[in-house]
Amino acid sequence: MPLLRKLRRLLRRRKGLLALGMIFMALATLAWTLSVADEADERQSKDEEAVQVMADEPFVLVLETNYLCGTQTEIKQFEDEQTLQAWIDTQDVPWQLVEKKDRTYVMVHEVKDDLAPVCKEEGYFGLSEDGVLTIYQGPPTENQVIQTFFRIDTERLESKLPASEIHTLQEGIRIRDVADYRQVLSMYEEFAIGY
Amino acid sequence: MIVLGIDPGIAIVGFGLIQQEGNHLKPIQYGSITTKAGLKTERRLKQIYDGMTQLFNKYKPDAMAIEKLYFNRNVTTAFTVGQARGVMLLAAEEAGVDVAEYTPLQIKQAVVGYGQAEKNQVQEMVKMLLHLKDKPKPDDVADGLAVAICHAHSAGIQQLMTERGFQT
Numbered sequence: 001m002p003l004l005r006k007l008r009r010l011l012r013r014r015k016g017l018l019a020l021g022m023i024f025m026a027l028a029t030l031a032w033t034l035s036v037a038d039e040a041d042e043r044q045s046k047d048e049e050a051v052q053v054m055a056d057e058p059f060v061l062v063l064e065t066n067y068l069c070g071t072q073t074e075i076k077q078f079e080d081e082q083t084l085q086a087w088i089d090t091q092d093v094p095w096q097l098v099e100k101k102d103r104t105y106v107m108v109h110e111v112k113d114d115l116a117p118v119c120k121e122e123g124y125f126g127l128s129e130d131g132v133l134t135i136y137q138g139p140p141t142e143n144q145v146i147q148t149f150f151r152i153d154t155e156r157l158e159s160k161l162p163a164s165e166i167h168t169l170q171e172g173i174r175i176r177d178v179a180d181y182r183q184v185l186s187m188y189e190e191f192a193i194g195y
Numbered sequence: 196m197i198v199l200g201i202d203p204g205i206a207i208v209g210f211g212l213i214q215q216e217g218n219h220l221k222p223i224q225y226g227s228i229t230t231k232a233g234l235k236t237e238r239r240l241k242q243i244y245d246g247m248t249q250l251f252n253k254y255k256p257d258a259m260a261i262e263k264l265y266f267n268r269n270v271t272t273a274f275t276v277g278q279a280r281g282v283m284l285l286a287a288e289e290a291g292v293d294v295a296e297y298t299p300l301q302i303k304q305a306v307v308g309y310g311q312a313e314k315n316q317v318q319e320m321v322k323m324l325l326h327l328k329d330k331p332k333p334d335d336v337a338d339g340l341a342v343a344i345c346h347a348h349s350a351g352i353q354q355l356m357t358e359r360g361f362q363t
Contacts, residue, residue: 051246053226054331 070116124172200343209335260346
C-alpha cells in the first residue's frame with residue numbers, strides 16, 4: 001500500500017513528463033504505421049514493373065460461335081489491326097463485335113439450327129445431382145457440363161415413365177443431331193418443375 | 196513448340212519466347228524481369244518467381260531452357276544468382292514445363308557456330324535468326340533469346356536422332 005501511494009504521488013508530481021511520454025508514443029506509432037503503408041505501396045509498384053516486355057503483343061481475335069447446343073471458340077492472332085480488319089472483311093459469316101479491350105477483339109456469331117461439333121461428337125443428355133436436365137460432354141458420370149435446362153420433377157417422372165427410361169436418362173442419352181436434341185428436350189419438358 | 200529461354204540473374208533476368216515451326220523460328224515475346232538493388236534478397240526472389248509465373252501463365256511454353264552458371268571469382272554473386280535460378284526452376288516445375296540447361300559454350304556453338312564467339316556476335320546472330328529490327332537490349336534479353344534458339348536447335352536434332360533410332 002505505501003508503494004502504491006508513493007507511485008500516485010510520483011505520477012502527480014511528474015504529470016507533464018507523463019503527458020510528454022504519451023505524445024511521443026503516439027507520434028512513434030503514427031510514424032511506424034505510415035512507414036508500413038509506404039513499404040506496402042512501394043512493394044506493390046515494384047512488383048508491377050518487374051516484368052518488362054519488348055516485342056509488340058499480337059492482336060487477338062476471339063471468335064465464338066454459339067450453337068443451339070454448345071459454343072465453339074477459335075482464337076486467331078494478327079500482327080496489326082489492319083491485317084485483323086482485312087481478315088474480318090473477307091468473311092461471309094456475320095460476326096458481331098461484342099467486346100474490344102486493348103488488343104483483344106471478341107466477336108460472336110449465332111447458329112440456332114445446328115449443334116456445336118462437341119455436342120455432335122460427345123453430347124449426352126443426363127440428370128445432374130440436383131435433378132437438372134443437362135447436356136454433358138461425355139457420359140454424365142464424367143460431369144463435364146455443356147448446357148443446363150430446367151429442374152425435373154423426379155417424383156412425377158418416376159410415376160409416369162417406366163424405370164428403364166429413367167435409368168437411361170441417368171446413364172446418359174447420346175445426341176448426334178438437332179433432331180435428337182429436340183426430341184429429348186420435348187420429351188422431358190413436361191416434367192419441368194413449374195411447367 | 197514454344198520455348199522460353201532464360202539468362203538468369205538477380206538484378207536482371209533476360210527472357211526470350213520463341214516458337215519453332217519446322218525450321219522456322221519466330222519470336223513471340225522477349226524482355227526482362229528486373230529487381231531493384233536496394234530490396235531484400237527474399238523480396239527480389241519473390242518478384243522473379245512472380246514474373247516467371249506470369250510468363251508461364253500467359254505464354255504457356257512447352258519447354259524452358261536456362262543457362263548454366265559458371266563463376267570463379269565472386270562467390271557471393273554466385274550464391275545469389277543460384278538462389279534466383281532456384282525460384283525459376285521451381286516456377287517451371289509448378290507450371291509442368293520441362294527444363295533443359297546449356298553451358299555458355301553450347302549456346303554460342305548453337306547460335307553462332309563457334310563456342311568462343313563474342314557477345315556482340317551472339318547478339319547479331321539472334322537478331323538475324325529471328326528477323327528482329329534491332330539487337331535486343333540489354334544483353335541479358337539477347338542472351339535469353341539465344342538460350343531459346345539453342346534449345347530449339349538441340350530439340351530438333353534430338354527429335355531427328357530419335358526418329359532415326361539413335362539413343363540419346
